[in-house]
Amino acid sequence: MTATHETATAAASGANATERFKSDKLAGVAGTPKERVSLLAREVLEAVYGTIRRHKVTYDEYNALKAWLISVGEGGEWPLFLDVWVEHVIEEVATEHRQGNKGTIEGPYYVPDAPEQGARGSVPMRENEPGTPLTWTGQVTSTDGSALAGAKVELWHADADGFYSQFAPGLPEWNLRATFTTDADGKFEIRTVRPAPYQIPTDGACGKLIAAAGWHAWRPAHLHVKVSAPGHELLTAQLYFPGDEHNDDDIASAVKPELMLSPQPASDGSGGTVEYGFILDPEQA
Numbered sequence: 001m002t003a004t005h006e007t008a009t010a011a012a013s014g015a016n017a018t019e020r021f022k023s024d025k026l027a028g029v030a031g032t033p034k035e036r037v038s039l040l041a042r043e044v045l046e047a048v049y050g051t052i053r054r055h056k057v058t059y060d061e062y063n064a065l066k067a068w069l070i071s072v073g074e075g076g077e078w079p080l081f082l083d084v085w086v087e088h089v090i091e092e093v094a095t096e097h098r099q100g101n102k103g104t105i106e107g108p109y110y111v112p113d114a115p116e117q118g119a120r121g122s123v124p125m126r127e128n129e130p131g132t133p134l135t136w137t138g139q140v141t142s143t144d145g146s147a148l149a150g151a152k153v154e155l156w157h158a159d160a161d162g163f164y165s166q167f168a169p170g171l172p173e174w175n176l177r178a179t180f181t182t183d184a185d186g187k188f189e190i191r192t193v194r195p196a197p198y199q200i201p202t203d204g205a206c207g208k209l210i211a212a213a214g215w216h217a218w219r220p221a222h223l224h225v226k227v228s229a230p231g232h233e234l235l236t237a238q239l240y241f242p243g244d245e246h247n248d249d250d251i252a253s254a255v256k257p258e259l260m261l262s263p264q265p266a267s268d269g270s271g272g273t274v275e276y277g278f279i280l281d282p283e284q285a
C-alpha cells in the first residue's frame, strides 16, 4: 500500500461523497402530498417501534444508537450507509417493470461528465496502471431489438487497490472514469483494467457497525455503468466477475446472476476480452 492511500480514510471519502450529494435532491419530491410523507414516515417509525418492543431495546442501546447516528453524519457516511444497506431495495422496486436490463445500485462514487472517449477507446488511466487489462465490447439496443446509436455508456470503477478517483486522494481526477458514445450500430469497445474487490471504509461509523455486528466489509470486484439514450430509461448497473469470493455475500446486496462478465484470455496474452451489451426500455408514456 502506497503513502497515497494511507489517507484514504472513511471521513475523507465520506466527506467527498456527502459534498457531491448536497445538490438539490429535494426538488424532485417538491410536489409530494402530505399524506404520502406521513404514511412513509409513520411506517418506518412503526417498524422501529416493533423492533424495540420485540427485542426490549434498552436505554444504553438507545443512547449508543443516538451517538452512532450522529457519528454517521459527522463522518459524512450517510451516502455510504444508505447505498450499502438500503439502495438495493429501492432499485428493485424502481426497475421491476422493465423488459430490458434491470441493473443494480449506483453506490456513492458516481461523478457525472467523465471524459468522452468516443465509441472505442481506453478509459483514462495512469501510465503504469496496475491490474489485468480488460477489453469489453458490446451493443446497446432497445427492447424491440433496434440498435441505439449515440447511446452513452458511462463507466467508473475502483483501481486494482480498490480505490476510486475523486474519493481517495492522490489519484488523477478522472482515473478509471470515462464516457463512451455508441457508434451507428449501437456498438462500443472499452479498454480498461480489472478492478479489485472493494472493502468499504472500516475506520468510520459504518465500519463500527460492521465490526460490532460481526459482518464483513467486502464488495466483490465490480465495474459501474450508467447507460442512457434519448427516449429510454436510464440503466444503472454493475458488472461482476465469476469466482469472486464475495459474489455470494456482497455487503451491498447488489450482485445479480445476469450481471456476470466472463472474460476470456486475449489471444495475444494481454489480459482478457469480454462481450456484454445492454437492452434499454423505452420511456413509459
Ligand code: MBD
Pocket: 080, 083, 084, 105, 106, 107, 108, 109, 198, 200, 219, 252, 254
Ligand atoms: C462502492 O464502491 C459501492 O459500489 C457501493 C455500492 C458501496 C460502497 C462502495
Ligand code: FE
Pocket: 107, 109, 158, 198, 222, 224
Ligand atoms: Fe463501487
